[in-house]
Amino acid sequence: MRVALNRADLRRPFPADLVQVMTGATVTGLSRRAKYGLMHLDRGATMIFHLGMSGRWRIDPETAEPHDHLLLETAQHRFALCDPRRFGSVDLVGTHALDTWPQFAALGPEPLGPGLSAAYLKAALKGKTQSIKLSLLDQRIVAGLGNIYVCEALWRARVRPTKQAGKVTGPQLARLVPAIVDVLEASIRDGGSTLRDYARPDGKLGYFASSFDVYGRTGESCRRGDGGMIARIAQGGRSTWYCPVCQK
DNA sequence: CGTGTGCCCTGACAGC
DNA sequence: TGCTGTCAGGGCACAC
Numbered sequence A: 001m002r003v004a005l006n007r008a009d010l011r012r013p014f015p016a017d018l019v020q021v022m023t024g025a026t027v028t029g030l031s032r033r034a035k036y037g038l039m040h041l042d043r044g045a046t047m048i049f050h051l052g053m054s055g056r057w058r059i060d061p062e063t064a065e066p067h068d069h070l071l072l073e074t075a076q077h078r079f080a081l082c083d084p085r086r087f088g089s090v091d092l093v094g095t096h097a098l099d100t101w102p103q104f105a106a107l108g109p110e111p112l113g114p115g116l117s118a119a120y121l122k123a124a125l126k127g128k129t130q131s132i133k134l135s136l137l138d139q140r141i142v143a144g145l146g147n148i149y150v151c152e153a154l155w156r157a158r159v160r161p162t163k164q165a166g167k168v169t170g171p172q173l174a175r176l177v178p179a180i181v182d183v184l185e186a187s188i189r190d191g192g193s194t195l196r197d198y199a200r201p202d203g204k205l206g207y208f209a210s211s212f213d214v215y216g217r218t219g220e221s222c223r224r225g226d227g228g229m230i231a232r233i234a235q236g237g238r239s240t241w242y243c244p245v246c247q248k
Numbered sequence B: 001c002g003t004g005t006g007c008c009c010t011g012a013c014a015g016c
Numbered sequence C: 001t002g003c004t005g006t007c008a009g010g011g012c013a014c015a016c
Helices: A018-022 A095-100 A118-125 A132-137 A147-157 A170-189
Strands: A002-005 A027-033 A036-041 A045-050 A056-059 A068-073 A078-082 A089-094 A231-235 A238-242
Touching: A002 A018, A018 A045, A018 A089, A036 A095, A045 A095, A089 A095, A118 A170, A132 A147, A147 A170, A147 A238
Parallel strands: none
Antiparallel strands: A002 A068, A027 A036, A036 A045, A045 A089, A056 A078, A068 A078, A231 A238
16 A cells, blocks of 8 residues: 655654555454554554544545545555544554553453453452542443443443442442443444544444433433433543433 | 543634 | 634543
8 A cells, every 4th residue: 555644643653664664565454442443464563543532534535634644545445544633543563462562451341342241340440439430431441432432321320420430339230231232332333423523434424422311411301201300510521421310 | 559630632613 | 703612432641
């Protein structure tokens, strides 16, 4: 493939050898770990990208955009990594060393994999005084959950986001695991969550946002019909939405 | 060590 | 119609 950079950095600098390593390489596969995308190359290297909050790959773009920072061109397609806020990142790691890459080595289990269970959560959260909301956002506890899905999962499991993680009860943990799985599977099925600027690579919108039970529903009534009014609070500098009636 | 805070950056939107 | 303030799907450095 052909490779071009339009600037030197996103969140951090692009790898110094990115263009040299990727130019002429062939993509042998794509995969994902937590919120990172992986592009495996035929020369023993893997490009790892994170889309941050505003990043997306534009496929066969007809026009250039100001925030197209990295351009790839294969025999079949052109790809532009567009990221207005530049909260994303691109790294280059030896394919044999992916598991020991520091950002991966510290990650918790995948929520849709076999590692997430009530027993695991009980052990991982034991003694933690931090809120369950912030603990679930911690990628070292569970890999890949973001603000929307943590809020939605806690509502489904009827757990109050401010509850200390170490004090979440056994029955609550038992509800939390399927709640996390269900909310992720539902969102994947609906094509993701379009808020302001997110779109799928083909430009289509994700419709899971229309299914939110709490996210962004400040002041609206709880869908459980318990008379609760969805509240918005701040935790760790991020917004949390929950129902004060059914989430305990 | 665990926990909490603030900041990186641009753009969209609400309210005046 | 401009202006201003606020907020955003995340992660990290840093202070205590």
